[in-house]
Amino acid sequence: MNLIDKIESLVSPLCERLDVELVDVEYAGGVVRLTVDRPEGIGMDHITPLTREVSRAFDHEDPISVAYTIEISSPGLERALKKPEHFFRSLGSNITLKTQPGIEGDRRVTGQLEKADDKEISILVDGEKSRTLSYGEILKARTVFDWSGSLNADRQNNETQVGSSPHSGSRTKQ
Numbered sequence: 001m002n003l004i005d006k007i008e009s010l011v012s013p014l015c016e017r018l019d020v021e022l023v024d025v026e027y028a029g030g031v032v033r034l035t036v037d038r039p040e041g042i043g044m045d046h047i048t049p050l051t052r053e054v055s056r057a058f059d060h061e062d063p064i065s066v067a068y069t070i071e072i073s074s075p076g077l078e079r080a081l082k083k084p085e086h087f088f089r090s091l092g093s094n095i096t097l098k099t100q101p102g103i104e105g106d107r108r109v110t111g112q113l114e115k116a117d118d119k120e121i122s123i124l125v126d127g128e129k130s131r132t133l134s135y136g137e138i139l140k141a142r143t144v145f146d147w148s149g150s151l152n153a154d155r156q157n158n159e160t161q162v163g164s165s166p167h168s169g170s171r172t173k174q
Contacts (some may be wrong), residue, residue, distance in 0.1 A: 003027055006063050007034075014053045020046055032064070034072045035080070041050050042074045077145040084135065087116035090143050095123065097141035099133065108143065109133075 001009070008025050011034060015022040020042065022037040036042060036050065051072050053151045058070065081087050081095065096110040109131055116121035 006039040007032060008062060010057050010061055011054055013016065013057060014050065018046060018050050018053065020050055023075055023086070024082060027068075029062075030068045032058075032068055032070045034070070035075050036072060037075050037079075047072055047074070077143075079143045081141040081143065084116065084118055087113065087121050087141075091116060094146060095141055095145070096144050097123075097133075098139045099137050100139050103133070103137045105131065 004025050004027060007027065008022065010021050011025070015036060020036045022034065022039055023037050024033070025031040026035075034054065036047065038046065050068070054070060054072065058064075079086070079090070081090060082099075090113055093113055094111065095113045096108070098110065099105070099107050101107075103141060109123055109125060111123040111125040111131070112127075114124045114130060115132075120132055121138075122130050122132045124130055
């Protein structure tokens, strides 16, 4: 059993007991990164008790023989997609992925996730052509947050809240 599997087997039951999904486990440079979530989103009221439980379990089991730090966080706006369930939840979202070496076509693919089942996904690329890939062909994938759409919505919301017209940013002294 490799270290990631060992950490996952130690942390998974704790997550289940606290009604939290373990989304991802990473270990690099002495840092254990655990990404967790819940269907309705996760906050500190779930992360704090999980952090205590994970610390106790690591102190008791000692899965890593060198000094390490544990970081537990939510997936954030741009979430890693590693399991079919992650893709199911992201249907309709914009995603970007990198294929395994040797897969025909562009290795980097960005588009809208149109379909996901237990075996494969389909992405609408450039709004016109669909590309289908099996999970085994995907090296890594994540959702892509539309920052420009968010900024435009914020600007419109701010103008509405202030009660200004589209011309409110300019004034002429008369």
